[in-house]
Amino acid sequence: MEKNSKIFVAGHRGLVGGAICRELESRGYTNIIKRTHSELDLCNQAAVMKFFAEEKPEYVFLAAAHVGGIGINSAHPARFIYDNMMIGFNVVEAARQNGVKKLMNLGSTCIYPRMAPQPLKEEYLLSGPLETTNDAYAIAKISVIKLCLKYNIEYGTDFLSVMPTNLYGPGDNYDLEGSHVLPAMIRKFDDAKKSGRDEVTLWGDGSPLREFLYSADLADAVVHLMENCHASDMMPYGFVNVGSGKELTIKDVAEKVMKAVYADVPDRKCKIVWDSSKPNGTPRKLCDISKICALGWKPKTDLEEGLALSYKDYLSGGGIMKREH
Secondary structure: OOOOOOEEEEOOOOHHHHHHHHHHHHOOOOOEEOOOOOOOOOOOHHHHHHHHHHHOOOEEEEOOOOOOOHHHHHHOHHHHHHHHHHHHHHHHHHHHHOOOOEEEEEOOHHHOOOOOOOOEOHHHOOOOOOOOOOHHHHHHHHHHHHHHHHHHHHHOOOEEEEEEOEEEOOOOEOOOOOOOHHHHHHHHHHHHHHHOOOEEEEEOOOOOEEOEEEHHHHHHHHHHHHHHOOHHHHOOOOOEEEOOOOOEEHHHHHHHHHHHHOOOOOOOOOEEEEEOOOOOOOOEEOEOOHHHHHOOOOOOOOHHHHHHHHHHHHHOOOOEOOOOO
C-alpha cells in the first residue's frame, strides 16, 4: 500500500475498525474512506455496489460486523447469521467486481469447533460441531472466509482473512445487553464502585479459559499483513489466527478487571457472585499464533496494561453504552 492509496475501512466506528484507522493514520496513510451505517448499509447489495463503483477503493479492511456476547447471540441468531453473511458477501463481491488490489477480512476464533484440540490451529476449522451459543455468527464468518479463499483460487484475487481471539480496547461496546465478557465486566465493576455496592454478579461459573488481545495489537497485525503479505501466504486454509498466545480462566480475568477498576481505591473490593444458571460458552479457546508470528508479527500489550487503557477510555466515554435497535 502507498501512503496515498485509497483505503476503505468498513466498520470504522467499531472497536476493530477504529483501531485500524488509528493504526493506518499513525503509519502515515492519508486517504482513508469511511462510511457510517446511515451513509452506507452494507447489507444492501445495490448500495454497496454503487459505493464501490463510484469510490473505487484500492484496499479494503472488512471490519464491519454484527457482534455481541453469549446472551445476544443466543437471543438473535437469525439476525446474526443474516447480517454478517450479507455484509461479508456484498463487500467481497463488490471488491472483486471493482478490482480491489487487496482485501482484509476479519472474523473471529468462534469459527472453531466447540471441542477442538487446543491450542487452536487453522487446520481445525470444520473438524467438529460448533458452540451452539454462537453458531449463527460462526457460520456466517466461515462462509466469508471460504468466499475469499475460493475467489482467490478462481478469480486470482488477493483477499486475506484473519481470525482474532477475544478483543478489547478503546471504543468497545459496554452495553450489557450485547457486550462481550471483558467490557461487560468493566461496566459492572465500575457501576458497583460508583454506587457503593460490594457485590457483582457474573455469568457462568468462572471456569472457562479465555485469551484476550488488545485492539491496537490486532490493528498492528492486520496492517502489517496488508503491507507485507499476500493470500498465498495463508494457504491452504485462507486465513491465520491472531491472538496473544496466553490464556486465563474467566475467574482470573474478573479479578484483573476488578483490580484495574479499583486501582485508585486499592483498599476496596467487590465480592464476585457466579450465576451458574447462565451459560459458560466454549470451555477453552486458545489460538495457535505460530503462523502469523512466522509472518513477522507478535503481540505487544499485556492484559494488565490493556485493561488500564481500556478503563481510562471507558471513563472518558469513548465506548458504546447503549446498543442501537
